[in-house]
Amino acid sequence: MTTEQAKREKRIQNYKIAFIVIYLFIAYTLLHFGTVLSTYEQVTIFNFNQFMTDFEQHMNTNPIFQPDILAFKILGFFSVFYFLFVVYFLTTRKKYMTGKEHGTAQWGGKNDIKPLLDKNPDQNIIFTQTEGLSLNTMQTGKNLNAVVIGGPGTGKTRLYVKPNILQAHSSYVVTDPKGELLRDTGAFLQKEGYKIKVLNLVQREYSDGYNPFEYMRDEGDVVTAIQCLIDNTTPEEAKSYDPFWERAEKALLQALFFYVWYELPKKDQSVNAVLDLLRKGDVKEDDPTFESELDQIFAQLALEKPNHLAVKQYSVFKQSSGKTARSILISTGVRLAIFNIQDVANIMAKDTLELDKLGDEKTALFVIISDAVVTYNFIAALMYTQLFETLYNKADTSPTGKLNLHVRCILDEFANIGFLPNIARVLGTMRGREISASIIVQNLSQIKATYKDDFETIVGNCDSLLFLGSMDLFTLEYVSKALGVETIDTYVYTYNKEQKWTRTSSKAYDVMKRELMLPDELERLPDEDCILIIRGTYPFYSKKYDVQKHKNAKYLNDYNGNYFFDYRSIRRLRPYETKVELPKGRRQEEDDLLRERLPTSRLREREHDFRYLGR
Numbered sequence: 320m321t322t323e324q325a326k327r328e329k330r331i332q333n334y335k336i337a338f339i340v341i342y343l344f345i346a347y348t349l350l351h352f353g354t355v356l357s358t359y360e361q362v363t364i365f366n367f368n369q370f371m372t373d374f375e376q377h378m379n380t381n382p383i384f385q386p387d388i389l390a391f392k393i394l395g396f397f398s399v400f401y402f403l404f405v406v407y408f409l410t411t412r413k414k415y416m417t418g419k420e421h422g423t424a425q426w427g428g429k430n431d432i433k434p435l436l437d438k439n440p441d442q443n444i445i446f447t448q449t450e451g452l453s454l455n456t457m458q459t460g461k462n463l464n465a466v467v468i469g470g471p472g473t474g475k476t477r478l479y480v481k482p483n484i485l486q487a488h489s490s491y492v493v494t495d496p497k498g499e500l501l502r503d504t505g506a507f508l509q510k511e512g513y514k515i516k517v518l519n520l521v522q523r524e525y526s527d528g529y530n531p532f533e534y535m536r537d538e539g540d541v542v543t544a545i546q547c548l549i550d551n552t553t554p555e556e557a558k559s560y561d562p563f564w565e566r567a568e569k570a571l572l573q574a575l576f577f578y579v580w581y582e583l584p585k586k587d588q589s590v591n592a593v594l595d596l597l598r599k600g601d602v603k604e605d606d607p608t609f610e611s612e613l614d615q616i617f618a619q620l621a622l623e624k625p626n627h628l629a630v631k632q633y634s635v636f637k638q639s640s641g642k643t644a645r646s647i648l649i650s651t652g653v654r655l656a657i658f659n660i661q662d663v664a665n666i667m668a669k670d671t672l673e674l675d676k677l678g679d680e681k682t683a684l685f686v687i688i689s690d691a692v693v694t695y696n697f698i699a700a701l702m703y704t705q706l707f708e709t710l711y712n713k714a715d716t717s718p719t720g721k722l723n724l725h726v727r728c729i730l731d732e733f734a735n736i737g738f739l740p741n742i743a744r745v746l747g748t749m750r751g752r753e754i755s756a757s758i759i760v761q762n763l764s765q766i767k768a769t770y771k772d773d774f775e776t777i778v779g780n781c782d783s784l785l786f787l788g789s790m791d792l793f794t795l796e797y798v799s800k801a802l803g804v805e806t807i808d809t810y811v812y813t814y815n816k817e818q819k820w821t822r823t824s825s826k827a828y829d830v831m832k833r834e835l836m837l838p839d840e841l842e843r844l845p846d847e848d849c850i851l852i853i854r855g856t857y858p859f860y861s862k863k864y865d866v867q868k869h870k871n872a873k874y875l876n877d878y879n880g881n882y883f884f885d886y887r888s889i890r891r892l893r894p895y896e897t898k899v900e901l902p903k904g905r906r907q908e909e910d911d912l913l914r915e916r917l918p919t920s921r922l923r924e925r926e927h928d929f930r931y932l933g934r
Contacts, residue, residue, distance in 0.1 A: 353390025424803030463755030469787030505884025551697035678722030700737025762791030
């Protein structure tokens with residue numbers, strides 16, 4: 320039932336109560352009237368005053384009495400007409416909504432936001448200069464997910480991301496284009512006792528290690544990681560082609576990943592080990608009996624463990640003919656070629672991110688990506704996919720069903736991170752686990768282009784939308800519709816001059832609908848203003864938050880140069896060296912097929928050839 324329907328029902332209920340009270344009063348009065356009237360043969364103008372005196376006296380002195388038969392007749396006659404009147408009144412009531420005929424949209428004020436704010440300002444998510452949202456979702460009834468929209472120069476980083484990091488009330492996972500946020504807020508977070516973790520995909524030699532195998536708990540996690548890898552390394556134009564090649568590569572990758580996950584010691588499990596195995600694969604089209612080192616490895620595994628999942632998936636790959644199998648090997652090698660780069664191999668060799676500890680102790684993980692070249696950004700997509708699965712598992716296995724410490728994911732440049740396979744589902748279920756996400760984009764078209772049919776689900780699973788400004792027409796129209804329609808008054812004055820000496824005029828008042836803000840008005844939004852939409856409240860037209868007014872602003876590097884955080888202080892990772900133990904039968908005389916095609920020494924020179932691998 321809507322609010323207006325509830326008000327109407329309440330109004331009708333009040334009418335019924337009033338009609339009953341009025342009827343009882345009139346009925347009581349008529350019974351007295353009829354009883355007194357029965358004592359008179361006739362009431363005329365000459366005895367009317369006496370009759371009224373007797374009637375008044377009877378009501379005052381006889382609250383309980385035995386009515387006469389005439390009194391009941393009068394009451395019955397009245398009741399019939401009263402009942403018909405009540406039925407007519409209730410059934411012919413018009414649904415008047417004066418001032419609301421076309422819509423009820425209006426701007427929210429202090430009283431609308433007050434119930435959503437925490438009494439402790441440090442426990443709020445900052446949106447505008449005057450509006451925020453408490454971390455206590457039981458108080459607000461809202462999730463903490465937000466979509467932040469702002470074109471270049473509208474203040475997404477300075478006026479939204481930095482103030483929220485300065486709140487220092489949660490663990491943070493922050494997408495950091497160019498490393499600006501780490502440089503400016505790292506020293507403050509260290510002062511607040513945060514552990515600083517960095518996945519640096521720009522200057523990769525200054526990065527923590529990230530090993531996806533560290534977060535694979537079961538076979539489903541392995542499959543999810545492979546699917547994320549394929550989704551983010553498949554060029555958009557190739558997705559409309561025959562899916563056979565993608566499925567064939569998936570079978571081969573699953574065989575390799577499951578072999579590493581099941582058969583190698585924990586310390587040796589990494590994507591690098593997968594690539595080392597792949598290099599041992601080879602196919603000779605003119606020799607169907609040829610066995611590569613990879614064939615020998617899986618043949619030995621099949622003898623020892625015939626039902627091994629890796630063996631099953633490798634047998635799927637081996638069903639391909641020689642030429643096809645060779646093409647699959649080459650295609651898979653090209654897909655994984657980025658991992659041949661020494662800096663990337665170093666990152667993948669050993670994990671120091673400790674994603675499973677984000678909900679236990681205050682940690683800030685900065686994911687530094689390039690906003691110009693997206694070659695390596697698919698690694699961030701893989702990390703985020705595993706992050707959510709890891710935190711979900713951590714929360715679901717805890718006694719409370721949630722994390723001990725709230726984890727905020729501030730996904731700046733969301734469109735450049737890559738494709739997160741389950742993001743729509745995750746956004747809809749993370750609230751109860753003490754996880755939240757801010758999706759920051761330049762316009763909504765970016766989300767729609769990447770996630771297509773899931774676009775509305777992703778935006779719909781965010782209870783807050785902060786609009787900082789945009790020129791994108793789709794975004795402007797979307798926000799305009801979300802703001803709603805208001806009802807406005809109109810005044811028309813008409814003046815007619817029909818003849819030389821005759822003049823007529825008329826005035827007319829009416830109401831009409833109008834969008835709270837039209838798309839063109841949103842496009843002209845002043846630079847210092849913004850619009851906040853929170854589910855269940857009126858929208859807010861406010862000033863953007865001034866980061867310099869935050870009590871911790873003095874600890875920002877761009878405010879005080881003494882708080883520069885040098886991310887190069889993150890330790891350098893040791894070069895990765897192959898450590899895969901192979902079964903007997905290795906052919907030392909064979910060279911690695913893919914290393915012949917793409918020597919490691921040439922990979923740095925050819926980074927631009929791999930740009931299509933990112934999305």
